[in-house]
Amino acid sequence: xxxxxxxxxxxxxxxLLVSKAELARKAGVSPLTIDRIENGFDCRVxxxxxxxxxLGLKLTDKDKVFPEIA
Numbered sequence: 001x002x003x004x005x006x007x008x009x010x011x012x013x014x015x016l017l018v019s020k021a022e023l024a025r026k027a028g029v030s031p032l033t034i035d036r037i038e039n040g041f042d043c044r045v046x047x048x049x050x051x052x053x054x055l056g057l058k059l060t061d062k063d064k065v066f067p068e069i070a
Contacts, residue, residue, distance in 0.1 A: 006040050007038070007067065008067070009023075009037050009038050009051060009055075012064075013038075020034045020038070023051070026054035027047075027050040027053070029050060029051070048062065048066050049062075
């Protein structure tokens with residue numbers, strides 16, 4: 001399901017000058033998964049955790065990367 005509110009994965013990834021493939025490798029997921037998430041598709045909590053850590057952030061920063069829908 002596509003989320004109406006976009007996440008900020010692409011923003012953080014581009015700020016770090018990291019490719020989708022590199023982020024995918026660091027997170028242990030496929031580049032297609034990164035692409036889908038950046039395009040607003042939902043993912044599992046475990047996948048979100050892996051991406052947050054791969055971006056070099058703390059899990060407490062989850063709302064900066066994946067804002068909750070109000």
